[in-house]
Amino acid sequence: MLSIGEFSNICKVSTKTLRYYAEIGLILPDEINPENGYRYYSIEQLETMLFINRLKSYNFSLEQIKTILESEESQDEKLYLALNRKKKEIEKQVQEFEKTLDQLNIDISNLKQGKSIMSYLESIEVQLVEVPMMYLLSIRKMVHEYDFAEEYGNCFSKLFRKIADDKLTLLAPPMVLFHSAEFSPFGLETEFAIPVKECVTGTRDFYPGLCLKTVLYGSYSDLPSVYTKQSEWAEKEGYESSNALYEVYVTDPSQVSKESEFITEIYYPVKKKAKLERQ
Template sequence: MLSIGEFSKMCGVSTKTLRYYDEIGLINPEEINPGNGYRYYAVRQLKKMLFINRLKSYHFSLEEMRVILDLEEDLFEEKLRSALLRKSMEIQDKLKAYEYILKQMSNDITSLDNGIPLMSYLDNIDVQLVETQPMTILYIRQMMSSHDYASGYGSYFGKLYEKIAVNKLTMLGTPMTIYHSPEYYPSGNDTEFAIPIKELVKGSRDLPGGLCAKSVLKGSYSELTSVFAKLREWVEQEGYELVESPYEIYLTDPDQVTRTEDLVTEVYFPVKKK
């Protein structure tokens, strides 16, 4: 048997962390001395602790690790492989995001070296006044926290695509997101996921057309806040006011685009003259 200190040293995990892992049921000591409360681990538990360390190094959360450790033995290898593939894809997405950030930082440094103000890129965002046509949209409306957006988009659009396929509906456009909350709430925002269709069916509604301030973003979705800011500034300067919820239309499928720069998103602000 190994004392908690010896086990800690062997695995490179602090005794405080081991006690916490015991509290949440991730890995429990083999034996606890009832007299003094000392904790002891079996040598065979080193393998389990090293496995936990490896999952942690792969950025699995404690809850994700617990789910894996609780898997039935006959399903363990298969489910573990699926979990590793999923986590690998998440890390690849993060790597792409960091690559984009590094490229953006490099461009900003070059601009500053050339005496160009950092935020001058806002001046290059084009805004047009357009008249949109009414459409019928199949939609799902949901409260979404900032942490839910990345996974939520694919999930809810997937449900809409499935409903279109099952009911043999006719798509008339690409996916769109409508933002109904009057301000940004980190805990959750009123978000509507929609796809334009021909038929008026249960779960669909009419989206009115009208005058809109429109801009097109070519690049990362992280730049959408810049487009929103530019549109809001334009609306104010040109004497208009926002009359309906702003929305985005995704002209490209992120799963089909290899470079972030190839993403194309239209942003619309429904407006009227003051």
């Protein structure tokens, strides 16, 4: 048997932490002296403590580790599934860190050259285009930001099924229109739409008219930069918003392996600002 101090020293875990682990039922002392309350751990528990520390290093919560330890199923089977889920989480985090690191290097390089870190906005092109009327088959609903990816898949699946069932003619890639006047954490009024050739029950007319158009190659996280550039262009040239901003997804995000392969067209419907008459 090992005293709590010896066990602590071998595993490099403080006695305070061991007492807390016992409190939450993660790993209990093998024996407690009823006279003085001294805690003792068995040699076999050293491996349990190493196992706990290994899972902690993978950023498993103590509750998750406890669930794995207490599992009535085959522990190896449950552990295999849990480790695979964690692997995917970490791979995603690594991708995000790599992307952030790349951006940091670009900003550092720009500053070395005497450029502003916001100079990348200069490379965003804005075109003034006339977009003809189109018939939209669409689903309009309130969508929370964290539900967007799921709703994107669900809504467009329904729309494509209807196109196939009704033998409609697809005219352009899927698009999303944002009808909310402002961003809200409680949801945005969003319209998932597909332009079709036929005017039938369930379609609506959409007149984009004059629009600012920008093509974005890469991650959707760069969309706010495009919106900023378009807003600045509109203000400078004397235009204002005239309809719902919309995005056209030239590439299906579910069909490409890298964010760098995304191609998105952003349209900002505008009209000339009315000139104020001099008094």
